[in-house]
Amino acid sequence: MNDQDLVELMSGKAQAVQTVVRLCAHWDEVVTYTLDLTASQGGSSVAPWGLPDQARDRLIQGAAHKGLRVLDPPFRRHLEQIHTALTPVDWGVAETGTLVLDSTSEDLRLATMLSETHVAVLPKERLRRSSFDVAEAMKAWHMDPPRYVAFISGASRTADIERVLTIGVHGPQHLHLLILKEADA
């Protein structure tokens, strides 16, 4: 399966579980997308984690323009204030539309769990076909504890009332996946 097929498979499977998928050429585009999205949802804050320095700087500048807050860790101080979490992810699993995040950092966990919207950034070269293709990497994490590794496939959901599918019960109500073409740009 070539890169293009993988991206297509990933997009299809992710969209099937209500993940919004975009291709981004570089981090600048990611930042702009995140700020626009947050503003359009009426959110007031972005909690970034693990961004390259330059992207983080751009985010802070852009947020100031739009009147949005960029939250600083520790996020324990902002438990009820996180609108958008912006984080990279370690792997993508195309077959199931899954994002794999080493979420050992508590800040990363809080941001991705308590936000209304999670914008996840996946460098294209970190896309694999099946979970078995990332098993080695996962094992390496597990063997170097403590670790908290998350598979995320879509937005939080429930079907507990009359089996009606409802999005956003405990975790983020929106998941946006930005597939980054050039990771270092």
Added chain:
Amino acid sequence: MTTHTPHDIKTYRQRLRHALDNAFLRQTLDTFAAAYRESRAKAFEGIDLESLIDDIARRKASALPRLEELFAQFKARAEAAGAVVHSAKTAQEANELIAAIARENGVRKIIKSKSMTAEETFLNAHLERHGFHVTETDLGEWIIQLRREGPSHMVLPAIHLSRHQVAELFEKVTGEKQNPDDIEQMVKVARRTLRRAYLEADMGISGANFAVAESGTLGLVTNEGNGRLVTTLPRVHVALVGYDKLVPDLETALTILKALPRNATGQIISTYVTWITGAVPCDASLSGRKILHIIFLDNGRLQLAKDPVFSQALQCVRCGACANVCPIYRLVGGHNYGHVYIGAIGLILTAFYHGTENARALVMNCLNCQSCKAVCPAGIDLPYLIKNAVRHVLDQEGRRPIKNVVLAKVLKDRKLFHFLLRRASLVQKPLAGKAPLIRHLPLFFDKAHGFRSLPVIQAVPLRDRWERLQPQVSDPAMRVTLFGGCLTDFVYPEQAEAALPILADHGVAVDYPMAQTCCGLPALMAAEKETARDVALQNVRAVDVDQTDWILTLCASCGSHMKENYPKLLGDDPVWGQRVRAFAEKVIDFSSFLKDVLKVSSDAFMPSHEKTAYHAPCHLCRGLKVVEAPRDLLKTAGLDYVPSRDEDVCCGFGGSYSLEFPEISAELLKRKLDAVESAGARMLVTDCPGCVLQLRGGADKQARSFRVCHIAEAVARAYRGKTDEALKFL
């Protein structure tokens, strides 16, 4: 939370009758069953399901003898990573341990994510008794916690409730008016209310789907994301995990994960899968790291793991599917089809985890329809284990019902058995034996259960007609042994008789060995395994396996029992094992024989285009896995096959089941007949005399507009003999 599982059949039957009146529940579970079937099939598209099931079964089975070793490995790994790992012998011990951990850490408020293991130990009740405030966070679990009920499904705990009931409940909790039709809004109410609980909690309790020994990693599979919050926000995390969740490595966990969500909810993966290794950073804790305790619950598992038969039950991955597809669950719901664990696996585990008194009535409530077995991703032979569990309960309680004693005594002696049947036929009454002993034999039915009319025992059974009937075939193309079984031999010999000319025409020489007897399934159903073995051997000895090409039967139940259970019962026998396996291999059903072996051609039939519905017997479509042959055969015979709803759902016969639980049997029968009628069929065809008995009896009693017959009769009626054209191919 309390569960009130009836301890005797009489009370249980009252409960079931009550449940049958719950129209909402029936409608919900019906819709669910149909939706589940479809979404499951879709989720497994492109996956070789059979090999996946084999793989999971093999991996789980090979872990079972090593559970203690895997535990030690897990413990060493997890403790090196900052966790504390405990082992609890009993439910009580686990609950006390958790309460002690809570006390030690000055905990007051606790949040929980869904855990069947915590349901098993009645953990919430224990913690509440000790003054802790516990909040369930899975939406369904929260709802039933507020109602003080147990789950009615292992994956969808509140499936028995309507939106109106939930709205009413939420009004009470929030003091605000709720719109039952705005489910999204109600989910928001839960989101808001439970957010507070997360933020205030000092301790989170979770279960785990996997405990990966090689790295000391817990794996949690959830959709709502509550498991992530429960394991992240509070400073203390306690995971309560059954020993059976131990797997050696990540590959095993990932393999199970491939099937679990697909089989549970028809999702290709659940929204969140969380892997936790050791005590992760946690700012809420003084040390800056999570206080993590992992408790492995034994509660009988380690003993069970050593049992040659029941250890298979520990392969369960808790997908809940065995309930989804069970026709009885569909009628009565999980509160009447399990104690804590629900569905087929619940029938088995209750005896081991929650005492024989709670299993006593419950474990009897199985039709042996094989539906659960056909969907189990862990390859568990659930109906077989259920029958073994019946015996286990009887043995534990030192009981042996009179019917079992009679059955064993009579079936062991074929001549006595057949003598009794012949004598009964003299009375020329329906199969409603009055004599107290006879009533317990296969074929005898208590006339109190008058929801269907019953046939009579024939004065001249097939075996007595054989000399006259046996077709003379010169220079036969093959030799076939006809296996009658009780119903064909003594009640419906005409079904076999109808088949003979077609066989003779195709150059098939047929033998009917007189030493054959009941196939033994009724004995196995009554948990009389020794008798079942004994009877199986009688049949194997009656047939000269080397001299016969096929063992043909018109009874799907006999067929699947002989093919699948004979090797299980006797396959390892040093003297007979090989012959039993050879015997089993030659067993074939009527439709497959005509379609696949004789390859009958449509030229040989006079098309009538009669609209014909088909009932797929459990033991044919799932037992023998014969699906297309009978439908093809109907078409070949010039009948207009019309599909009908739930064709492969049990007709409710289940042998003696229909006597034990007549209300359920009658309801299943009624649904079946309704479906056929609404398909507009003039004839209902099936290929098992047991199903014929049930369906024809019901159609007659309810004066339905179609007749019921065995496929051999339907096909024979349309047969006009082989044309020369067809002969050329022989």
